[in-house]
Amino acid sequence: MLVHLSPHLGIRQKEAIAGWIFASPWVIGFVVFTAGPMVASAVFAFTDWNIVQPMRWVGLQNIQTALMSDPLVWQSLRVTTIYAFVSVPLQIVLGLIVALLLNSKIRGLEFYRTIYYLPSVLSGVAVALLWRWIYAPDFGLINSTLASLGIAGPGWLGDSRWALPSLIGMSLWYVGGGIVVYLAGLQGVPTELYEAAHVDGAGWWHRLWNVTIPMITPVLFYQLVTGIIGALQVFTQALIMTEGGPHNATLFYMLYLYRNAFQYFKMGYASLLAWILFFYILALTFLVLRSSQFWVFYAGEIREK
Amino acid sequence: MNGHAMSRREFIRLSAISLAAGAVAAACGGAPTPTPAKPPAAQPTATKVAAPTATVAAAPQPAAGRVKVTFMVPGSQQEDADFAPVFEEFNKRYSDIEGVYTPAGTGYTDQYNDKVMTMVAGGIAPDVFKTLFPNFGTWADMGIYLPLDDLVQANPDITQFDDFFPNHIEGCKIKGKLMALPNDGAPNGMWYNVDMFEQANVKLPDLEWTWDTLTEAAKAMTKKEGNVITQYGTGRPNWLISVWSNGGDLLDVDFKKCLMAAPEAIEALAWMQNLVVNLKVSPGPQALSEQNESDRFTTGRLGTTFGVRGSLGTFRSIDKFRFDAAPMIMSNKKKRVTQLAIGWTSIWKQSKNPQQAYKLLAWVCSPEGQRLRISRGFAHPSRKSLISQDWFANYTCPKCNSKNVNMVFPEMLMRGEARVPPPHPKLAQINQVVTTELDSLWDGSKTPEQVGAAIVAKVTPLL
Numbered sequence: 193m194l195v196h197l198s199p200h201l202g203i204r205q206k207e208a209i210a211g212w213i214f215a216s217p218w219v220i221g222f223v224v225f226t227a228g229p230m231v232a233s234a235v236f237a238f239t240d241w242n243i244v245q246p247m248r249w250v251g252l253q254n255i256q257t258a259l260m261s262d263p264l265v266w267q268s269l270r271v272t273t274i275y276a277f278v279s280v281p282l283q284i285v286l287g288l289i290v291a292l293l294l295n296s297k298i299r300g301l302e303f304y305r306t307i308y309y310l311p312s313v314l315s316g317v318a319v320a321l322l323w324r325w326i327y328a329p330d331f332g333l334i335n336s337t338l339a340s341l342g343i344a345g346p347g348w349l350g351d352s353r354w355a356l357p358s359l360i361g362m363s364l365w366y367v368g369g370g371i372v373v374y375l376a377g378l379q380g381v382p383t384e385l386y387e388a389a390h391v392d393g394a395g396w397w398h399r400l401w402n403v404t405i406p407m408i409t410p411v412l413f414y415q416l417v418t419g420i421i422g423a424l425q426v427f428t429q430a431l432i433m434t435e436g437g438p439h440n441a442t443l444f445y446m447l448y449l450y451r452n453a454f455q456y457f458k459m460g461y462a463s464l465l466a467w468i469l470f471f472y473i474l475a476l477t478f479l480v481l482r483s484s485q486f487w488v489f490y491a492g493e494i495r496e497k
Numbered sequence: 498m499n500g501h502a503m504s505r506r507e508f509i510r511l512s513a514i515s516l517a518a519g520a521v522a523a524a525c526g527g528a529p530t531p532t533p534a535k536p537p538a539a540q541p542t543a544t545k546v547a548a549p550t551a552t553v554a555a556a557p558q559p560a561a562g563r564v565k566v567t568f569m570v571p572g573s574q575q576e577d578a579d580f581a582p583v584f585e586e587f588n589k590r591y592s593d594i595e596g597v598y599t600p601a602g603t604g605y606t607d608q609y610n611d612k613v614m615t616m617v618a619g620g621i622a623p624d625v626f627k628t629l630f631p632n633f634g635t636w637a638d639m640g641i642y643l644p645l646d647d648l649v650q651a652n653p654d655i656t657q658f659d660d661f662f663p664n665h666i667e668g669c670k671i672k673g674k675l676m677a678l679p680n681d682g683a684p685n686g687m688w689y690n691v692d693m694f695e696q697a698n699v700k701l702p703d704l705e706w707t708w709d710t711l712t713e714a715a716k717a718m719t720k721k722e723g724n725v726i727t728q729y730g731t732g733r734p735n736w737l738i739s740v741w742s743n744g745g746d747l748l749d750v751d752f753k754k755c756l757m758a759a760p761e762a763i764e765a766l767a768w769m770q771n772l773v774v775n776l777k778v779s780p781g782p783q784a785l786s787e788q789n790e791s792d793r794f795t796t797g798r799l800g801t802t803f804g805v806r807g808s809l810g811t812f813r814s815i816d817k818f819r820f821d822a823a824p825m826i827m828s829n830k831k832k833r834v835t836q837l838a839i840g841w842t843s844i845w846k847q848s849k850n851p852q853q854a855y856k857l858l859a860w861v862c863s864p865e866g867q868r869l870r871i872s873r874g875f876a877h878p879s880r881k882s883l884i885s886q887d888w889f890a891n892y893t894c895p896k897c898n899s900k901n902v903n904m905v906f907p908e909m910l911m912r913g914e915a916r917v918p919p920p921h922p923k924l925a926q927i928n929q930v931v932t933t934e935l936d937s938l939w940d941g942s943k944t945p946e947q948v949g950a951a952i953v954a955k956v957t958p959l960l
Contacts, residue, residue, distance in 0.1 A: 243618045244639045328787035330725045344724070350783030352936070438782050438936040454611050455925045457635065 236463035243459050254464040265465065267440050268448040269472070271356060275444065276423035279363040284415055287367045291374030292400070305375070312369040316428040323362045324349065324433055349434055352441040359429050359442060370415050377411030378404065409488040417480055424473050445469055563595045564853045568861070569623040570680075570840075571601050571609035575874070580861075582869045587860050594853045596860075599623055617641055620847065624854035625861070627680060628841040631928055634920025636843075637671040643844040645675040648855040655859040657880075662910045665879040668839045668917035678862040682839035683805035683877030684915035685738060686905050687826060688812065691819040691898045693718050693728070693800050702801070702823035708739075708768050711801070711826050715778035718800040730778040732790045732802035734826075736935060737918060739765035741834035742827060747927070748919045748960070755956040757931070758949040765828070766938055766945035774941035782939050794820075805838055806906045809875040813894040821898035822905050825914070837915035839879070877906055923959045930955045 201209070212219075237254060241247035258265045294305050311319070326333045327348035335345030346354045381404060389399045405412075427446040430436055436443040449469070453462035568584075570576065577600045587596040603609040609629055616622040628636055636642065649656050656678075658666075665679035687702060694701055697717040702710075715730025737747060745761030748754065756762060772779040780793065791811060793799035797818050802808075803825070812820060825835035842862060844854045860866045864880045871878055872888040883889055884907040892903050909915055921927060934952045937943035943951070 242639055243614050244641060324786070329783045330787055332787065347783035348786065350781070350786035352940070434786075437933065438940065439942075440933055451929065454607055455929070456923070457614065457639075 233463040233466055236460045237467050238464075239460040240458075241460040242457040244457075247460065250460070254461050257461070258464055258468060264440065264443065264448055265468070268443045268445040271441070271443055272424055272426065272445040274356060275360060275363075275426060276420055279360045280416065280419035280423050282360070282364060283367050283370060283419060284412060286364055287370035287415070288374055288412075290367065291371045291378060292404075294371065295375060295378045305371075308371055309368040311365050317432060319362075319365055320429050320432040323358075323365070323429075327358050327362075350438065352437075352439040355434055355438060355441045359426075359433070362429060363423070363426075370419075373411055373415060374408065377408040381407040406489050407491070410490060413480075413484050413488045417477055420476055420480065421473055424469065424476075563593055564850050565595045565597055566625065566848075566850055566853045566857045567597045567599050567623040568625045568857060569599045569601050569613070570627040570842075571603055571605050571629055573604055574600075579870045579873045582873075583861055583866050586869060587857060587866070590860070591856060594856060596857045605629060617845065617847075622845045622847070624848040624850060625842060625844055625858045628677065628843060630838065631918065631924040633677070633839075633841050633917075634671060634924055635922050637676050637920065638922035641843075641846060642676040643846045643848065643851055643854075645678065645844065645855070645858075648844075648851070649675060652855060652859060655856060655863065657863060660864060660880050660882050662879055662881060662907075664837055664910055664913060664915045665839055668837055669841060671920055677839075677841035677843040678858055679879035680840035680842040680862050681867065681871060681876040682837055682879045683807055684835045684837050684906055684909045685735065685803055685805055685825055686835070686909065687801050687803055687823045688794065688808060689801040689821055689823060690794070690797060690799070691821050693797070693818065697800075701821070702826070704824055706823065706826045707831065708826060708829050712768075712772065712776070712778070715772065715800060716776060719776075719778040726777060726780075726784070728798050728800070729780050729784070729793065730800040731772065732794065732799055733773060733779050733785075733939075734769055735803055735836060736766070736769065736931070738803075738825060738834065738836050739769055739828070741836075741916070742825075742832050743830060744828075744832060746919075747931075748921060748956075752919060752921050753960055755953045755960065757952040757956070758946070763945045763949050766948055770938050770941065770945055773939050782936065806877045806902070807875045809892075809894065809897075809902060813875075813897070815896045817896075819896050819898045820902075822902045824905050824909055833909070833914050835909055835915050837910075837917050839917060840876070881907075881911075921960070926959055927956050930959070 236247065238249060238251060239247040240250045240253075290308055294301065294308065298304075329335055329345065329347045329350060332345075332348070334348070338345040348354050348358045385403045385407070386399055389403050394402065425446055426444050427450065430442045430444045430447045431450070434442040436447050445465070446469075449462050449465045452458045452465060570580070572580070577598070580598050584596050584598045587594075601609050601612055603612055610632060613622060613626055613628075622641075649658055661679060662682075664684075665682045666675070668682070669675055669677040669679055687706075689702055691701065694714070697714075699714045699717050702714075711731055718728065718730035719726065720728035740746065740757070740762045743761045743765040745759050745765060746756050749756060769779075773781045780790065780799070788796075788798070790799060790802050791804075791808070794802040795811060795815055806822075825833055827833040842858055844851055844858055848854045861870075862879065864878075864882050867878045867880055868883060868886065868888070870876070871883070878884060878889065884904075890903050891900065893900075894902075918924060918928075931952055934948055934955065937951070938945065938948045
């Protein structure tokens, strides 16, 4: 079709036009539903706006309020950061351990892989309700088990000291999603490297530490970046299981943002909170990216000392 | 690109057709068309009320000359079905208006607020809609509602204003202006497990019950096995009802001062903390994280719980014990004030057809409009004339102990014992502050005085 588009156009121009035509659904979607709202929210962040009445320009007042006089912003950032900094490494380590086990040649391997991946396909709300029962103080699975050992379990979600650790523990439910990625990475490690290490007398631990982990560092890096971004946007668990309590112990940043936007109708302030989170995620991602040059290795990469 | 090669002329022609088709599709999609109604949901269990038969009225095209007026509530599919006969009858009675019920599809959640607000912002809000707690004061402050006083005066026959419970009408006013009509509205009462009371040899609750009576009853009914409390005597009382009943309030009449550190409020907080923390006869935060109050009551693990008549929708399925309802308990000062949950139904200020919208509003809030809907469910009418009708006054279910399940609620209204929370524009935020601070009351980490002072300190900047 494009061959006949215009006899005056060169093949590269025709290819470019075809490319834009095929990419246009995504480009239009991005501009209208992502970039447009982002630009708009950047403007809203400097306004007092409740959606219905005309917005009022307030300059830097929202920034001043968020950073200087709203302790819940800092509380929610603290809660979210602790969650991310504990849950993401735990998910990576546990996911890697399980992936290593599932990478061995044992009978029924597909069955075990399916079992470990299964929790990842369940919806967030259903999982949250399930874990409420697991954490039930009197008759829940965990405390019943502890009671049979003579240990009095904590109040979990109803106890401000244990509510956040409970949600961190629950985050490990989704470790199966990472296992699939680790398995792909593990199976991409050349077997000749293991053979060479074996010939050199390396044991299981040395092969893991000096061959496997360096070879899958790009996978670990990917999991770390996406894990941090995901953990900083946690919302469902807090909304359904604890509503941010008790004592704001599980007031995640997104929950606080949601309250401001859709319960208090402070859309301008909520837009600012969204941008604060954006820059926070950007800064953390940048740090991880910068650190990657020290611990991420790519096949065929040659580094100058 | 194999096969037929398109000529430039064909390309231009096809492009023109595509553009024209796109423009037509966009034009069709842009118009605010009525959402087709969902079919009535089947009743989950057999009830006395009739199964829905009519479909939601959503005529395919308005007849020539008929003015279309839209209506939205945050209901379930069941509620959509309950409204069907209301709209069917309205459209029969008014040949010049087409009432269109628009299912929100959100249930009673924040998503309903989002939906209405987005529609208001987009200029396509329904002409008539309900408002969820705690947004009545907030939305009034935003200027979303059309004040109704003039319309009520101009339409006395269809309004039948004097038939509304006075508490309902009072709760629909903001700064003296009528911003809504009550489509329904129930005061909170006390539900109790009759069998549990009798097993503990506790006299059944009546009109004279006070905080002390409830405390003693709760102590008698609470059971413990080892370190685990297996049965609590009473549910956790509502903090605002307790403060009101003790002569206190959340805010002063001008909404300029928070009163939660006043002695009346502190005394109420102290009583509630005593039940939960010291006596352990009411579930604390850890117990509630395991099972909420409604589930504890329906499973026979809670002596009393507090709620509206609509709780019958859940409680009617109880088959293991007899239950009943009593008026909300009084404070030890022998005063009873309970919270009224109103179905605020308003007209959008930008409605192009406010006169017709008012006719629809008046109809859905009329005695007959309410009867057609509420007789199929468990909401509480806002009309005095309905509570003596057979379908309401004589409702029974297998384990309902007496007709108190029907009558204690309207009787509280007849005595003028119900009111709505203060319609402050920032009530949602204030409510969240109080809820968070009360965490310290329930776990005993702060005294009632400290909790009251903390609430005042955090609410005051919001006023």
